[in-house]
Amino acid sequence: MKHFAEEDLIAYQLHESSNETAIRKHLEECAECAAVSESIAETLRVFSAEPVPQLDLEHNWQRLRGNLSILSVERSKPKWFGFRWLAWPAIGLAMATFLVVVFVALHGHHLVKTRPNLAINGHGPLTTEPSDPAVADHLDAAERLLTEVNNTQGPLDETTREQAHNLLLKNAVYVHTARQSGDVAQAAVLENLGRVLTTLDNEPETSHGTWRLRLEMNTSGLLLDIRILRQNDDQNQGATQ
């Protein structure tokens, strides 16, 4: 007797099989396949839906709202749309502008690049992302440390303290670099991170110090800011339609 593969029986139990009638008939006759099929059904029963905890909508809205930018009004059709006689001069002007841009791109390496101040720490969105891999690694390490500290009770161990201290030293360099390159949004997040790392670095030995309260207050928005800042381009991560 030809047996069905496990995959076929899983598809059957999930009602995804195109061969349902034949499998059902086979299971009535084959004890071996029936046992496997029952084992699959049992697995699905064990992993059946459990209740989902209710998250606090109001709390989440307030937390999210601080990171929402004011979106601009959709661009309307230009008012000079009908003036076709302007087309050639406009094309000429565009060409000249293009040449200037190309010239600046080729010869303007020394110019300080500035980026728009899109966000300052919880008061607006972070739509920029770190272009320097070293900064991305630094934010990654900081995120892990803060997540761990946030989920830890009692005083910090020696390793965590050392990590916080090392991150604090590096952070000062990255803040300086971000400011110099005009990336105000990144500088703001790094400065906030620096304050939290300073709190950790100077943490008292007692487990119930006020430092933890201060830390919790400071890290609530910071973690989200860090994640947004270092996240990869959304378009590559499935947020496209």
Added chain:
Amino acid sequence: MDRAETEAIREILGGNRDAYRVLMDRHFSSVARVAFRITGNEEDAEEATQEAFLRAYNKLHSFRQDSAFSTWIIRIAMNTAINIVERRKRDLSYRAPRIADEPSEAEGTVRVADQQAGPESELLGREAATLRETAMEELTPMERAAFTMRHMEEVPMAEIAEALHITVNSAKQAVFRAVAKLRRSLAPLAGGVR
């Protein structure tokens, strides 16, 4: 998409960010639910929900209003939650101790502690829950997402495939692999895989 949502999106794109509350009121629970199914814990689910709504807001310009906002935001939530699971897995792989029957300092393993002695059924229940969690952790984020969406939320394969940017056949294979892995993980409870 109904008129209230269309109007809300128009207002948001016109500069009224508070109009986003309308969309959040309507879709928060379903997004949080999907995020919880995929991440498996409340903290990460909340983080994924926040990120999903923020991403959707920032990409609202590109949302085609001939499709449902609910489908779009759920798709974003699934991907965000998968990213968080991947991030956690990566962090744990070199940071967290592994679970073993006998703790070993040399191998960096620990045993799951029995925190309280109770009736036998309660103990068995806790052990079963631990086994379930451990089994789920064996799945890849993609398998976990596909399995929970298909089996627990009863989302059609075509929607899962679209959300995860894979073919329907790949989505099915991910679900089947997940079930096979889970069945093997449960073998100690069932007395061995047949």
